[in-house]
Amino acid sequence: MLVSPQQMLDAEADWMNAHGNAGTLMEKAGLGISRAIAGHFPPHLRRGTLVLALGPGNNAGDACVAARPFAAAGWTIRWIAACPERPLSDLTQKNLAALGECAKKLNSAHEPDPDWPRPLVVVDGLLGIGARPPLRGPVAAATQWINHWRTVHNAFTVSIDLPTGLDGTTGEADTHCIVADLTATVCQPKTGLVTDNASPYVGRLEVIPLPELQPAGDTTHQVTTRQMLAAWLPRPAHDQHKSTAGRVLVVAGSPGMTGAAALTAHAALRSGAGLVTIITHPSSIDQVAARCAPEIMVQPFPSDDHIDWKSFDAVALGPGLGANSDTLACNILRQCPLPVVVDADALNALSRLSVAERSPLLDQPAGPRILTPHPGEFRRLANDLTGTRAERARAFTERHPGSVLLLKGQRTLTGSQDGPLLANPTGHAGMATAGMGDTLTGICAAFAARGLAPAISAAAAAWIHGRAAEIASFLGPRHTAVDSLTASDVIDHIGSALDDLRTL
Ligand SMILES: NC(=O)C1=CN([C@@H]2O[C@H](COP(=O)(O)OP(=O)(O)OC[C@H]3O[C@@H](n4cnc5c(N)ncnc54)[C@H](O)[C@@H]3O)[C@@H](O)[C@H]2O)[C@@H](O)CC1
Ligand SMILES: Nc1ncnc2c1ncn2[C@@H]1O[C@H](COP(=O)(O)OP(=O)(O)O)[C@@H](O)[C@H]1O
Known part of the structure; x- marks a missing residue:
């Protein structure tokens, strides 16, 4: 409140x-x-x-x-x-x-x-x-x-x-x-x-x-607090196994942007996902695989665009996908019954659709959708909206009631049709660096795959992402100046942020 x-x-x-x-x-x-x-x-x-x-x-x-x-x-x-x-x-x-x-x-x-x-x-x-x-x-x-x-x-x-x-x-x-x-x-x-x-x-x-x-x-506008999060983020059940811990599909990467796929997948793995699979451009497969830990599976885009959704619990769609994959991204958005975290080039693909084509994908989607634009991507998606960030976020969720909005920035906002607007309190300016959004997308997809509701996945991911950055910069064994933080440092400290949250 x-x-x-x-x-x-x-x-x-x-x-x-x-x-x-x-x-x-x-x-x-x-x-x-x-x-x-x-x-x-x-x-x-x-x-x-x-x-x-x-x-x-x-x-x-x-x-x-x-x-x-x-x-x-x-x-x-x-x-x-x-x-x-x-x-x-x-x-x-x-x-x-x-x-x-x-x-x-x-x-x-x-x-x-x-x-x-x-x-x-x-x-x-x-x-x-x-x-x-x-x-x-x-x-x-x-x-x-x-x-x-x-x-x-x-x-x-x-x-x-x-x-x-x-x-x-x-x-x-x-x-x-x-x-x-x-x-x-x-x-x-x-x-x-x-x-x-x-x-x-x-x-x-x-x-x-x-x-x-x-x-x-x-009460319609709140700041996410540790107390809220501790109640939202469950500890793993004793009897879980890798297929029940959350299976994340990362659809990402293209020639020149293979790192985006790797960062998203590693962030998902460190956020508790039991299985993480990347599908990427056939021409990038070797480079993506070379960047990934051995725990991560890497496969080419299916030639017929057919994905067996039963093998996954949530999808991270878009980081580094490039501008030539609009058809694949839009097909996934049309068909996928799972929660999809829609980022980067998947958001750009949505922006390039006509309003008549885009609206059904956001208003009555085939499954839960979490849109994670940075301010530049948000402008492309909703360039007619005016007012403060909070006003624009609210207007967007009213316009597209079927989607959760995670509007990134210094004070990241999570908006959804039926919940309060949540302002994220964690993080610092060192996060303004390449790959940080890809990392957030991976965390968010892991939380959704673990069964958290879309708006909760988004707000919890933003909090953990920012707290991991703080721990990396101030508390980690190799803590250095805020401005030398990298997205990989954040991934290395996701576990410490989860621990920190649970030691209230
Ligand atoms: N290692 C990698 O493979 C990386 C790949 N990346 C991928 O590169 C692709 C392009 O993404 P980009 O976001 O760089 O390019 P975009 O063209 O989507 O965004 C950059 C534009 O948005 C504006 N913008 C960004 N953040 C803003 C803010 N906080 N306030 C106001 N304006 C803002 C900028 O001024 C600029 O005009 C994506 O697919 C992304 O996933 C990037 O994540 C960088 C790292
Ligand atoms: N000044 C800042 N303070 C706190 N967090 C920030 C700041 N600048 C950027 N961030 C966070 O870093 C991330 C950047 O995401 P994005 O621009 O999509 O990066 P990329 O596309 O390179 O992966 C977002 O989560 C954003 O909220």
Whole structure:
């Protein structure tokens, strides 16, 4: 559910009227924020430096609570009062004191101390949901040094509830709005966080559960959470075998794009599929097979276009298929009774059909369909739709009620006729690289083959895909800069993302 800042403030006021003490809520929220930071930097694994930028409100208290497990694990803790003319709130002072001697005050924040251990994490506890841009005075100065540290000193920035300078309702941002690598939003995500305006500022989004508060809000638009996913993704049954674990058919690859077929198939294999078979252009078979692990079967397109659907549970259709396979792609879409994840050149084939030919394939398909366009492919499929990404996604699923839409991008959206619009919170900008969509298609097809409903397969795949990218970049044994991530790195960490999800 999305809530406006006002709805959240109302829920907080109700709780305060009934219980009169914000301390217990701060304790829970702060420890949840701490766990979210630990999802990138487990405090016992790498001992770095945590800098707390404290404002006059209770976000600053949350930041101090969040720092406690890091202090206990031996991190260097520094804090700075961003508005020296205003006192820190009573709860902030109490939780700052609880950090003990290891939390030292900074009088200015021109540059980070070169002797501080890395990683360097800065927590933006400046302003909360009660504030709105424009930024003024010392807070505006604080957001500028935090953004400078991020750009020049590779600081990882964590915002509590919303990046300071972002309007929680509209997502409009002040010029000096914090660019948050992680936004830990308490209780429910605020409407502004998932708007198109907010995408340069919000980064990874983590919703910190706080069931004590019960705000009203918009249930038709949600952020996918770990709690939802854990209920959706079953562990394998003791008595399953490879033919019941999910059989994926990958229809992909062509001369020059054999890697797309291999990436899709490997992602499906790592996402729990029991059997993975690629069918590809006869001229590419040897190259595709050479790229694949021995577990993956590789066969040529059948000469008569006949595929025995009983041998499979789901299909991944389109990655690297090239522009000469429109007939094959459209025939599969006409005939296949199984869930089909429709990507890349299969989407382009659909775009090239007339509306009269395309509509029945999307509105009354022969089986479940999950369409996974990136924004370029989406424009080709529905170039008449206008409005925000969310509005266009909704309009598309209303127009084509028989298909699930997985609209990729920085905040990937899953839309379906009868479910809420789901915004994906995981992932980072290092995912903007070749083959990443092919990987997502493989994960999604494996989940559909394992029996998950189409919309759930799509939303779960987007979450796992993004989380695998985070683990590869921040936690994996060979973690490196975000911008050196490859699609193959993501595939290598799908298993860690599944594990991570199950160790809530
Ligand atoms: N190793 C391989 O074999 C690879 C094969 N690939 C295949 O190459 C084929 C062509 O796919 P491409 O997606 O590269 O080409 P497309 O022509 O479908 O898409 C590129 C166009 O879409 C726009 N676009 C893409 N992402 C966008 C975004 N986030 N926002 C706005 N616009 C965006 C670009 O500006 C560009 O105009 C597909 O079959 C694909 O599966 C690619 O996945 C790359 C790797
Ligand atoms: N800036 C970003 N932040 C988070 N995820 C991103 C970002 N850019 C791209 N992605 C993700 O990476 C994938 C790219 O898919 P796509 O463009 O189809 O790649 P390809 O066609 O090369 O396989 C999508 O899942 C998308 O959501």
